[in-house]
Amino acid sequence: MSKIQIMDEVLANKIAAGEVVEKCMNVVKELVENAIDAKASEIKIELIDSGVKEIRVTDDGIGMDKEDAVLAFSRHATSKLKTERDLFHIGSLGFRGEALPSIASVSNVTLKTCNGETGTMVEIHGGKLITVESSDLQQGTSIVVKNLFYNTPVRLKYLKNLYTELSYITEYVNKMALSYPNIRFLLTNNEKKLLKTDGSGRLLKVIHDIYGLSVTKKMIEIQGENEDYKISGYISYPELQKSNKNAITLLVNGRVIRNLDIIRYITDSYHTYIPQDRYPIAVLKIEVDPILVDVNVHPTKMDIKFSKMDTLKDLITKTITEKLESLTLIPDAALETTVDENKTRISTVYTPNRFEEFDEVKKDEEFQEFEKMTLNFEVQEAEASYLPNGTEIKEKEIPKKERIKKMYPVGLVHGTYIVAENEDGMYLIDQHAANERVNYEYYLKELSNPQPATMDLLVPITMEFPSNEYVILKENFHLLDSLGIGYEEFGFQTIVIRSIPVWLTKSNVEQALRNIIDIIVVKEDFQLERFLDHIAATVACKASIKANDHITLDDMEVLLERLRSCENPFTCPHGRPTIITYSKYDLEKLFKRAMS
Numbered sequence: 001m002s003k004i005q006i007m008d009e010v011l012a013n014k015i016a017a018g019e020v021v022e023k024c025m026n027v028v029k030e031l032v033e034n035a036i037d038a039k040a041s042e043i044k045i046e047l048i049d050s051g052v053k054e055i056r057v058t059d060d061g062i063g064m065d066k067e068d069a070v071l072a073f074s075r076h077a078t079s080k081l082k083t084e085r086d087l088f089h090i091g092s093l094g095f096r097g098e099a100l101p102s103i104a105s106v107s108n109v110t111l112k113t114c115n116g117e118t119g120t121m122v123e124i125h126g127g128k129l130i131t132v133e134s135s136d137l138q139q140g141t142s143i144v145v146k147n148l149f150y151n152t153p154v155r156l157k158y159l160k161n162l163y164t165e166l167s168y169i170t171e172y173v174n175k176m177a178l179s180y181p182n183i184r185f186l187l188t189n190n191e192k193k194l195l196k197t198d199g200s201g202r203l204l205k206v207i208h209d210i211y212g213l214s215v216t217k218k219m220i221e222i223q224g225e226n227e228d229y230k231i232s233g234y235i236s237y238p239e240l241q242k243s244n245k246n247a248i249t250l251l252v253n254g255r256v257i258r259n260l261d262i263i264r265y266i267t268d269s270y271h272t273y274i275p276q277d278r279y280p281i282a283v284l285k286i287e288v289d290p291i292l293v294d295v296n297v298h299p300t301k302m303d304i305k306f307s308k309m310d311t312l313k314d315l316i317t318k319t320i321t322e323k324l325e326s327l328t329l330i331p332d333a334a335l336e337t338t339v340d341e342n343k344t345r346i347s348t349v350y351t352p353n354r355f356e357e358f359d360e361v362k363k364d365e366e367f368q369e370f371e372k373m374t375l376n377f378e379v380q381e382a383e384a385s386y387l388p389n390g391t392e393i394k395e396k397e398i399p400k401k402e403r404i405k406k407m408y409p410v411g412l413v414h415g416t417y418i419v420a421e422n423e424d425g426m427y428l429i430d431q432h433a434a435n436e437r438v439n440y441e442y443y444l445k446e447l448s449n450p451q452p453a454t455m456d457l458l459v460p461i462t463m464e465f466p467s468n469e470y471v472i473l474k475e476n477f478h479l480l481d482s483l484g485i486g487y488e489e490f491g492f493q494t495i496v497i498r499s500i501p502v503w504l505t506k507s508n509v510e511q512a513l514r515n516i517i518d519i520i521v522v523k524e525d526f527q528l529e530r531f532l533d534h535i536a537a538t539v540a541c542k543a544s545i546k547a548n549d550h551i552t553l554d555d556m557e558v559l560l561e562r563l564r565s566c567e568n569p570f571t572c573p574h575g576r577p578t579i580i581t582y583s584k585y586d587l588e589k590l591f592k593r594a595m596s
């Protein structure tokens with residue numbers, strides 16, 4: 001090969017690097033995926049300064065011989081390796097970037113590898129081969145990438161601050177650990193441990209290693225299947241919430257993927273269980289015949305499309321909804337259930353003390369104890385299912401409509417919170433939120449009635465609108481029809497309402513009509529279901545008792561009974577809790593009557 005050709009190749013790699021390697025994370029990703037392809041059972045990722053200074057990835061996989069070790073960095077040879085690597089991915093989402101030569105062109109790379117026979121060391125600086133010699137490594141591969149982008153003028157354009165780079169890497173490694181529970185992962189930055197998994201193959205253990213015990217205790221196992229798909233994994237109790245989607249991990253046939261639609265199906269299944277701008281924690285494994293999957297790959301991300309999206313949506317929605325409906329979701333006020341938003345991801349990065357305290361043995365013991373409890377629980381369940389009548393009894397899962405035991409009100413605190421009790425403990429109920437939930441479910445049911453009962457108004461209501469709103473309203477008169485609102489156009493920008501659906505009479509009619517029309521005129525990308533939901537929530541809020549409305553014990557009792565009969569009695573339509581509890585045991589413990 002002439003010198004000029006070599007220069008061309010170096011240049012081509014550097015150009016490609018800009019596309020393939022945007023972040024330190026992309027380098028980590030390439031190296032970790034190589035390690036997985038090499039059938040590693042342990043992968044160590046050691047960073048210095050978030051990887052900007054150095055990324056070291058070590059695995060115990062099959063390694064390479066001398067020839068392959070050199071060829072791995074040649075753009076020309078990558079395609080040959082690629083077909084070999086694709087063999088590992090038959091039936092999976094096999095995708096490989098040609099990132100290794102690109103990475104080597106903009107950094108200093110040292111590769112040590114051994115296939116069990118010969119050990120090789122290759123050193124490459126800025127894409128130029130410096131040395132090839134034998135190495136003392138016994139098995140596997142170790143790649144050190146130093147000074148990423150050192151020889152490019154646009155280094156700063158590529159790399160964000162250390163904090164951001166590290167959060168990308170942490171998120172990526174967390175997701176890989178979740179997709180490969182059989183592989184032991186270790187991630188460190190400046191010798192501080194960020195993640196360590198044990199390779200025991202247990203998904204819940206990986207969740208524990210990433211998110212900690214308090215989150216793990218609040219994860220629910222799910223499972224479901226239909227003709228085309230099989231799903232399984234863990235979702236969080238609604239009380240665990242995050243402000244972003246990063247804690248939702250999607251795996252398709254074992255590979256981490258990105259798909260905003262699926263994330264939406266998951267969060268939509270939590271509709272009214274959590275506020276609109278919040279997200280659950282979830283690890284969802286999807287198994288599907290690869291024929292139904294269309295992989296649309298970009299070197300830095302993996303997005304995929306499913307050809308039977310509808311049945312997947314139905315399956316996810318049904319599985320999660322049914323699971324949530326089967327649980328008692330009253331937050332226990334005495335337990336510390338709120339999870340520090342950043343605990344698992346970001347603050348750990350910047351509070352080194354945390355990691356000095358990282359007491360692995362203790363952490364693992366706690367998990368084992370928790371696991372033992374869960375196992376005991378399952379044993380009890382299993383025994384229960386052998387009862388003569390053969391009915392499976394699950395203690396945690398209780399039949400719908402009886403999701404909260406009967407409670408007896410004893411008073412009102414701050415004009416807002418109903419205090420109630422039963423044999424299990426004490427409850428605090430937010431009277432507005434509870435009333436709002438009751439009304440919301442009522443309105444939603446009425447609204448979905450295609451032929452709503454209507455009644456004439458004794459005194460018709462005249463409503464005038466600014467011209468811009470009137471234009472939109474006029475375009476959407478059919479929505480008023482479908483709601484059962486009888487109207488007439490009356491002169492300029494004015495309508496007269498003559499009849500209304502009966503359900504509307506439960507609230508301040510004029511105010512409710514205003515709210516509905518407001519929703520119609522500001523609607524963006526209209527969907528009937530969301531429209532009705534929005535109306536139900538809005539009208540419910542306005543029609544409900546407020547804080548500082550003093551209600552009688554009898555009213556409270558009626559409200560609590562109606563709350564108990566709701567589909568979801570635990571949250572208001574905005575996802576805020578309606579009820580919290582102090583269990584009898586909590587109270588005994590708090591007052592030191594019970595020791596433990």
Ligand code: ZN
Nearest residue numbers: 432436541542
């Ligand atoms: Zn409200």
Ligand code: ZN
Nearest residue numbers: 436572573574
């Ligand atoms: Zn609310």
